Structures are given as C-alpha cells and as structure tokens.
Amino acid sequence: MRENAKLYNSAAWKQRRAAERSKHPICARCLIEGRVEQATHIDHVFPHRRNDNRFHQNLFQGLCTSCHTLKTNAETKGVIQHWTQNGLKEYVESDYGFVLLNQPAEK
Numbered sequence: 479m480r481e482n483a484k485l486y487n488s489a490a491w492k493q494r495r496a497a498e499r500s501k502h503p504i505c506a507r508c509l510i511e512g513r514v515e516q517a518t519h520i521d522h523v524f525p526h527r528r529n530d531n532r533f534h535q536n537l538f539q540g541l542c543t544s545c546h547t548l549k550t551n552a553e554t555k556g557v558i559q560h561w562t563q564n565g566l567k568e569y570v571e572s573d574y575g576f577v578l579l580n581q582p583a584e585k
C-alpha cells in the first residue's frame with residue numbers, strides 16, 4: 479500500500495494524471511453506451527500492480543466510478559477492457575508489451 483501511495487503521489491503521476499484528465503474528461507464506457515458521465519478515475523488499462531514501468535508506461539482511459547468497478551472485476555477474471563473510439567477492445571495481461579509497442583508516440 480505504501481508503494482502504491484508513492485506511485486500515486488509522485489510528481490510524474492500528478493502531471494500525467496492532469497494531462498490524461500484533460501484528454502479523457504468523459505467516461506469512455508458510458509460514452510459508448512450513449513451516456514455522458516464525468517470520468518472520475520484515470521484508469522491504467524493494463525493493471526500496473528505497483529510495477530514502476532507499467533505504472534508510467536500504459537494506456538489510460540477515463541472512467542466513472544461504477545464503470546471502473548466493473549473493469550476491475552473483469553480483471554480478476556483475466557480480461558482487460560479498453561473502451562476506445564472504435565468500441566471495446568479486450569486484452570489479456572500478456573498483451574501489454576505488444577500493445578504498448580504499437581502505440582503512437584506521445585509527447
């Protein structure tokens with residue numbers, strides 16, 4: 479838990495979170511279902527499990543509290559859900575490297 483707090487309290491994360499919040503102000507899952515709901519969580523698409531690398535190098539999506547809970551529940555069954563402009567994409571943990579390598583570079 480302390481390690482988690484260290485990651486979430488880091489200056490790098492605060493900066494990243496602010497940037498991601500402005501990119502993803504609306505819950506991605508609600509949007510696909512035709513609802514406009516404010517995103518309250520900046521979700522790490524691939525669970526970081528306190529791994530420093532995964533914490534900072536990840537895909538991010540904005541989710542409301544209930545959608546974030548649904549996503550977290552799916553993760554316990556090994557399904558990683560990413561709601562994109564092209565609909566829902568489902569990954570498994572081992573897709574991490576492949577998916578991150580194929581992301582357009584971000585500033």
Ligand SMILES: [Zn+2]
Nearest residue numbers: 505508542545
């Ligand atoms: Zn939602």
